[in-house]
Amino acid sequence: MSQEFAARHQLTFSENRLHGYPPAWNQPAFQQGFVSLLADQGLTLISGDDAASFLHGQISNDVERLPQNAVRRAAYCTAKGRMLASVLYWKTEQGIMLQMARDLQASTQKRLQMFVLRAKAKLADCNEQYVSIALGGAQAHAAVQSWFPELPADGEQRSNAAGTLIRQDGVQGLLRLIWICPVALADQAWTELSAQLAVCNSSDWYLSNILAGIPHIQAATQEKFVPQMINFELVGGVNFRKGCYPGQEIVARSQYLGKLKRRMALGQVATPDLAAGMDVYHADHPEQACGTIVNAENAGADSSLILFESTLADQEAGILHAGSPDGPVISLMPLPYAIVDVTRD
Known part of the structure; x- marks a missing residue:
């Protein structure tokens, strides 16, 4: 501009x-x-x-x-x-x-x-x-x-x-x-x-974009995610039938061999001070980050909407904190699409 x-x-x-x-x-x-x-x-x-x-x-x-x-x-x-x-x-x-x-x-x-x-x-x-x-x-x-x-x-x-x-x-x-x-x-x-x-x-x-569950990579998150970790194949970003490209073997292996243990979720947090690349922590094991904020936007004077990547197990039970082990709690929101995995029955 x-x-x-x-x-x-x-x-x-x-x-x-x-x-x-x-x-x-x-x-x-x-x-x-x-x-x-x-x-x-x-x-x-x-x-x-x-x-x-x-x-x-x-x-x-x-x-x-x-x-x-x-x-x-x-x-x-x-x-x-x-x-x-x-x-x-x-x-x-x-x-x-x-x-x-x-x-x-x-x-x-x-x-x-x-x-x-x-x-x-x-x-x-x-x-x-x-x-x-x-x-x-x-x-x-x-x-x-x-x-x-x-x-x-x-x-x-x-x-x-x-x-x-x-x-x-x-x-x-x-x-x-x-x-x-x-x-x-x-x-x-x-x-x-x-x-x-x-x-x-x-x-x-x-x-x-966040409400639509559409992630985008920026400098703070470069090289942090395999596409499936941020639901990228679910928003039309991966074709598993096309030919080779850099990283294709790893992306295909992640999809078809074993289970995908990490996914992206949508959340609301009661603070305006969040940014892409910040860590996410689980209250039950605060000594180590369990995930990463993919995208974050100030949604008003005292809140943010975020897309974050973490283990599925940590999303399914317990309390998640944004930014630090004692940071504000992430309130999970439903994504507008289903998490469909050929690797998970």
């Missing part, structure tokens, strides 16, 4: 996140219609004749058979199956676009570039070409209809001269959209959207 764009629209950013508005994620205005900015998400384009085949061999989901309008999640892993990044990807006229945490983009792009070798594939940073706008709610379709007359289906995208509109629902019937908007159109788009929809903090979007 350019400083000039922020200044023109009198927006306040901290760590690439829009802030300064009252929390809206649980307010009627959010359901009616909201708009925010995702400047903390980075964009990388992979172009060239071998773009699809190259990326197919690097991430945990299918790229070669990606339908034209589909949007998918994938893990980019180390050889040991630990997630270096979680990405959202889709086709464009230029190639395949990847969206991931901005604080991981440069290192991820550099690492991918190392494996291009003789493939006809080129990686390019696209952050100066687009503005990522988050919007949703009952009035969102009407607000974007002049640019996108028809909404994409959930999990799909529509692209035209106005950019790419991605639909990512999954929260109590709430329409949620990401508009990858060309910079040349961004001023007009923001002016019109902010006049029709309630402007909210970037954190409100991420709170809705």
Whole structure:
């Protein structure tokens, strides 16, 4: 997000996140219609004749058979199956676009570039070409209809001269959209959207992600999780029938050999001071952490919503504490999807 764009629209950013508005994620205005900015998400384009085949061999989901309008999640892993990044990807006229945490983009792009070798594939940073706008709610379709007359289906995208509109629902019937908007159109788009929809903090979007049970990897959690530990295959991030990619053997072994003993859960905690990467402790064995906070967002003056990873046994019985052995108690909440495991009868 350019400083000039922020200044023109009198927006306040901290760590690439829009802030300064009252929390809206649980307010009627959010359901009616909201708009925010995702400047903390980075964009990388992979172009060239071998773009699809190259990326197919690097991430945990299918790229070669990606339908034209589909949007998918994938893990980019180390050889040991630990997630270096979680990405959202889709086709464009230029190639395949990847969206991931901005604080991981440069290192991820550099690492991918190392494996291009003789493939006809080129990686390019696209952050100066687009503005990522988050919007949703009952009035969102009407607000974007002049640019996108028809909404994409959930999990799909529509692209035209106005950019790419991605639909990512999954929260109590709430329409949620990401508009990858060309910079040349961004001023007009923001002016019109902010006049029709309630402007909210970037954190409100991420709170809705947490409620949807959708994890994302950032610098604080890099290399901490195998995909299944954070339910990534349950949100469409792993294809177990595709070919090899870094870490594939470990990911497949975790799925089919033995039982998955660690999973991600959703919780509410009575403190605003939590962050991704913090430890989780069980009251019965406080001498050692039993898990890790995957994502955390301030949900109000005195509470947070978190996605956290821990042993299933510790989630099923006893009291869990966030941040320290005597930290605030985690109140478990139901995820919007079932924990289905081929490894657990």
